[in-house]
Amino acid sequence: MSEYILPIARLIECFRRLPGVGAKSAARMAFGVLDMSEAEAEEFCRAIMSVKRDVRLCSVCFDISDTDVCAICSNPNRDPHTICVVEDTRTLSALERAEEYNGLYHVLGGAISPMNGITPDKLHIKELVTRLSDGTVTEVIIATSPNIEGETTAVYLSKLIRPLGVKVTRLAYGVPVGADLEFADSETLARALEGRREF
Amino acid sequence: MSEYILPIARLIECFRRLPGVGAKSAARMAFGVLDMSEAEAEEFCRAIMSVKRDVRLCSVCFDISDTDVCAICSNPNRDPHTICVVEDTRTLSALERAEEYNGLYHVLGGAISPMNGITPDKLHIKELVTRLSDGTVTEVIIATSPNIEGETTAVYLSKLIRPLGVKVTRLAYGVPVGADLEFADSETLARALEGRREF
Numbered sequence: 001m002s003e004y005i006l007p008i009a010r011l012i013e014c015f016r017r018l019p020g021v022g023a024k025s026a027a028r029m030a031f032g033v034l035d036m037s038e039a040e041a042e043e044f045c046r047a048i049m050s051v052k053r054d055v056r057l058c059s060v061c062f063d064i065s066d067t068d069v070c071a072i073c074s075n076p077n078r079d080p081h082t083i084c085v086v087e088d089t090r091t092l093s094a095l096e097r098a099e100e101y102n103g104l105y106h107v108l109g110g111a112i113s114p115m116n117g118i119t120p121d122k123l124h125i126k127e128l129v130t131r132l133s134d135g136t137v138t139e140v141i142i143a144t145s146p147n148i149e150g151e152t153t154a155v156y157l158s159k160l161i162r163p164l165g166v167k168v169t170r171l172a173y174g175v176p177v178g179a180d181l182e183f184a185d186s187e188t189l190a191r192a193l194e195g196r197r198e199f
Numbered sequence: 200m201s202e203y204i205l206p207i208a209r210l211i212e213c214f215r216r217l218p219g220v221g222a223k224s225a226a227r228m229a230f231g232v233l234d235m236s237e238a239e240a241e242e243f244c245r246a247i248m249s250v251k252r253d254v255r256l257c258s259v260c261f262d263i264s265d266t267d268v269c270a271i272c273s274n275p276n277r278d279p280h281t282i283c284v285v286e287d288t289r290t291l292s293a294l295e296r297a298e299e300y301n302g303l304y305h306v307l308g309g310a311i312s313p314m315n316g317i318t319p320d321k322l323h324i325k326e327l328v329t330r331l332s333d334g335t336v337t338e339v340i341i342a343t344s345p346n347i348e349g350e351t352t353a354v355y356l357s358k359l360i361r362p363l364g365v366k367v368t369r370l371a372y373g374v375p376v377g378a379d380l381e382f383a384d385s386e387t388l389a390r391a392l393e394g395r396r397e398f
Contacts, residue, residue: 003292005265007253011246017239018231020224031289032217033250034263040216041251045244047210051232052240054206064233066204090230093202 008034060131062107062124064089072096072105079103084141085128085157087111087150090182091143098189103141106131111149112156118149120156128157132164141196142170145181158199168199207233259330261306261323263288271304278302283340284327284356286310286349290342302340305330310348311355317348319355327356331363341369 004012008030015026033041057063058070065071072078082103086092092105108123131137140161144150158168172195184192203211207229214225232240256262257269264270271277281302285291291304307322330336339360343349357367372390374383383391 003295005254005263005270007246007249007265008263011250014239014243014246017235018228020227025219027289028219029217030250033247034254036216036251038251041247044213045247047206047213048232048240048244048247050206051210051229052235052237055204055233064204064207066206071204090226096202 004030057107061105062109062127063092063105077102080136081138082141083128083131083137083139084143086143086181087145087153088182091145094182094184094186095143095189095193098186098193100190100193101141103139108144108153111144111153113149113152123153125157125160129160129164132161132166137166139167139169141193142168142199143181144170147180150181154199162199169196170199172196203229256306260304261308261326262291262304276301279335280337281340282327282330282336282338283342285342286344286352290344294342300340302338307343307352310343310352312348312351322352324356324359328359328363331360331365336365338366338368341367343369345372 004027008027011030011033012023012026015021015029016023021029033044036044054066055064056066056068058065058073059068060073061070063070063072067074079102082101083106084095084101084103085106085108086095087108087110089107092107095101095105106124106128108125108128110118110123112118112120112123128140132140140157142154142157144153144157154170158170161168171189171192203226207226210229210232211222211225214220214228215222220228232243235243253265254263255265255267257264257272258267259272260269262269262271266273278301281300282305283294283300283302284305284307285294286307286309288306291306294300294304305323305327307324307327309317309322311317311319311322327339331339339356341353341356343352343356353369357369360367371394372387373394374380374387374391380388
């Protein structure tokens with residue numbers, strides 16, 4: 001039996017399902033909710049449901065968006081000749097924070113990992129190839145994570161895209177190997193973009 | 200402007216209001232919500248609102264409860280002759296985890312801190328005195344925190360309760376079990392020496 005009364009125990013359980021949350025911080029947060037006003041708790045719930053209901057994927061780049069085409073894809077000041085391919089939204093956000101890149105993005109939705117059932121057809125690779133078909137894009141920068149799945153994905157993509165006559169580059173090593181891209185600091189990401197090499 | 204789209208940014212803001220949550224973990228949790236199923240998100244919201252709506256204070260000890268009288272106060276196997284006075288529910292839970300105490304509790308709802316406007320009348324002290332009036336309770340164990348506010352509260356309570364003919368004790372000060380002596384602070388070591396026991 002839990003040491004807490006049922007409503008608290010249930011909320012702790014919900015918090016524990018979130019990434020990176022252990023028993024102690026889940027309990028601390030549940031008591032934080034208890035200390036909220038009812039209005040704040042309602043706002044919290046509205047924010048949770050809004051994330052589930054209003055967030056969709058951009059129909060062009062597959063980044064999360066609250067509009068059909070995301071703010072980056074619909075921004076006329078972004079360079080339409082370059083696409084940076086990332087695994088997920090958080091990597092995209094990390095690159096945006098580096099303020100070094102002004103092209104477009106393409107979010108794969110993961111990295112190739114046959115062990116976990118993630119084959120190329122599970123990712124938005126087909127749609128990337130379609131985006132390259134009209135000749136506007138002259139360079140694809142591959143910014144997958146520097147781990148086995150990311151490397152596999154990078155090699156797969158470069159083999160797929162080079163025959164289309166598009167230059168394929170990737171982030172320079174400068175990103176610490178084995179780390180998760182989303183946690184890289186802005187300076188490291190900026191250097192990695194600046195020193196990108198051709199595949 | 201936030202680097203995230205509005206629904207995510209709003210949810211991050213809500214998570215950041217919780218105790219001990221910084222920007223990075225708030226973002227990680229918001230993306231965790233994004234990865235939840237809609238059913239899980241709804242369950243999360245129900246759990247939040249349930250904590251706000253179903254949790255009240257026990258009418259006897261003022262611990263949080265989902266019933267009028269909490270499970271400890273209504274448990275006939277708990278010793279009704281001893282009351283352990285704590286500042287809050289989390290301290291009560293910590294003591295329950297220690298599985299050493301089988302009496303009742305009284306939750307003050309904080310500690311005396313005139314600087315923060317917490318005077319004795321803001322705490323459930325009057326109700327504690329009422330509980331002592333019928334002579335059932337023979338010992339009150341004061342388990343307030345070992346800091347200035349907790350000490351002030353302990354001294355205040357002992358002066359109030361002793362004249363009622365009830366034995367007043369407090370938790371022993373000493374070195375925490377399992378800790379390295381070299382890291383113990385001087386104040387703790389002084390108290391541990393002062394309260395030494397014969398082998």
